[in-house]
Amino acid sequence: MINKDKLDRVLKKVDRPARYIGMEINSVKKDFKDAKVKFVFSYPDIYEVGMSHLGLHILYNLINDREDYLCERVFCPWTDMEKAMREEKLPLYSLESKEEIINFDFLGFTLQYEMSYTNILNMLDLAHIPFLSKDRDEDFPLIIGGGPCAFNPEPLADFFDLFLIGEGEERTLDIIDIYKEHREKGYDKDEFLKTISRLEGVYVPKFYTTDYNEDGTIKSMTAIEGAPSIVKKNRVRDIENMYYHEKMIIPYIETVHDRVVFELFRGCTRGCRFCQAGMIYRPIRERSPQKLKEIAAKIVENTGYENISLSSLSSCDYSQLEFLIKDLVNEFEEKKVGVTLPSLRLDSFSIDILKELEKVRKSGLTFAPEAGSQRLRDVINKGVDEEDLIKAVSYAFKEGWSKIKLYFMIGLPTETDNDLIGIKELSYLVKELFFNRPKEEIRGSFKLTSSASCFVPKAFTPFQWIGQDSIEEFKRKIMLVKDSIKDRKITFNYHNPEVSYMEAIFARGDRRLSATLIRAFEKGCKFDGWGEHFKFETWLEALAETDIDGDFYALRKRELDEKLPWDFIDCGVSKKYLIKEYKRAIIGELTDDCRDNCNVCGIDNCEMRGVKSEI
């Protein structure tokens, strides 16, 4: 256990000390010494962000439900806390037992976005754990990674002992079980890693070597020591009977999402071509309404939360949504518990459902057309047209909403200036729809926010081969849109293209980038996802000092036959399908929703073929 007096001294100096104390309702405190296997779960960002992550609540309870095992938490200390900890020489510790991280068997990081990578290094440094897997013997925790970014784990390959590719809940327990056996009969790190490298969905980077061509592309990746040459992703087969969390830790401080959260379904059938989640989490798997009600009742009872949020990639696609919502609202109305649905889409958008949900409060509505023109929306296979938007927005206005948000991406493949002007035109159209109504019908004050992010091509999408726009081009395009919007009621926001450039480097990077990450950390990069901490100049220096050409990773268009760093992973969707989708994208051809028509993406045993939403 760490020195509590030191901790007390540190906590007195920092902002929001409740981030660092644990002790929340529903947190689990076991006897540290008694646990056979000790796992510490980390979301490499601050407490408020990490505690809003659904995966944490699932894994935390999953492991702690096993008597022998213990799972605790650690987040990235904010800069004031980090400074105070370093001054007092206080090592990174877990929230529950206040135990040094180094004393755990596993340190698991969830990899949600690339710009959190330097935080991982910062946390290892604060924990006095060597960065490189090869420098860590049996006395150090095994560093394990999972989450969406684990689908291209290569930039982190030197740091992690193993990755879980895909849905981790079932495999995590298998790994801990095997670890326990190995510990009981004399543990050898290499032996253990060798054993688990045979499991489906486990990637042990040290058992793979990479050779490069002279032009810097990958020549070959070779599995050694009997590791499989292709790593298949983990996939939960029986979602209905899969483990679910009955409790959620209730933070003292307000977090990003302070409510009951659980999954409505996994996967998505839409096939938007830019969307990594839509590809890697296939096939779609729904929970039954009965199951969802059972889960909701349990978590509400155990938390006292006043809001339930059903999470999925596209809520309106749930096949019995109307039935479920009516049921849930009826069930919880008396307890003053509200129900919300994120990720509504404007095509299958049903305002009636929203009316059911938002009986009291009319918050803003968000739509994501993603692109300004129909041509470009077809390129990305966003099966939405202007007619859909007009219908949905008009109806929303009629029902009393007056604040709308529109989300777009800039830098999509084949984009022209005309497509960009479409962002302005769509924004103006929405404004006209609000005001071009009889005066007596206009209620509330109109406000439209159009936001544009800079497109980052991701692994395992049909756009994994394309080159990202340069920073200069992004800036030109942003200014083009910004200058075209001259209306006080419309606000145009945009993301920093420099962040998106760095994100693109790591999203499709390879093992050579680990040196750059270390260099960037040493030069002070951390919390890169937080605007005020992102230091682009420092990143450019780190790239230069480690001989890495950022443009090679971010801007270069790949040939279809190039070996990609993540090709050794089988995400279920075939490369053949991604190539087909890429080609269709360029000519603007739409692909059906899988519920309408199977597109032969390569996923085996897909149960949701032809199951349509009733609304």
Place this chain on the structure above:
Amino acid sequence: MKFRIKFNKKNYLKYISHLDLMRLFERTFNRIDAPIEYSQGFNPKPKISIASPLSLGIESEEEWMDIELLEKVDEKDFIKNVNSILPSDIQILETEYIEDNTPIAALINWSVYEIYFLLLEDKKKIELENIIEDWLKQEEILIERYRKKGRNKILVTENIIELMKDIELKSLKNNEVVLKGKLKIGESGTLRPRDFINAFIADNNLNIDIDSISFKRISQII
């Protein structure tokens, strides 16, 4: 009907703020379905009022809170149910139904604090006691602090001698000092323990470890 609750706040939970504490009680009362009265209006809030909110980082053995109930609850059950949900470092100690309508905050005039710090110089017990005695003998002890005036903050000088009483050295061992005393709280003036100790240290030129200072509220009295 008014229901008065005495509770504590200890150890690490001194690091949760007043607002966090209110949210914790709100949720906990909801979970046991306590018949709490809600305010009227657009955003109904349960009627919970805490007598004198603690600053972040201060422990307390005695906090007071009034809640409005729509119907009587069994006090023993209430305490048992609430405490089973609350963390072990925040627990209800006593409850009482109150006929008098005076809000709890208006009843309290003094807070009793223990203040701990580490001396970086050797001092005998008698020396420290003399320092305290001489310090308190003065006609005025002036501190500077920021006061809100409208939208601005202005620096004011204030005499705090009337805002403290019964200041004593509770213990001195291995240079660890514990002072005990009553500091004024409420409408007739408030002296925050942090301002008190800063003045005491500065006026007497004591060499102490600033980061070691910690406070504990022992009780609140009329």
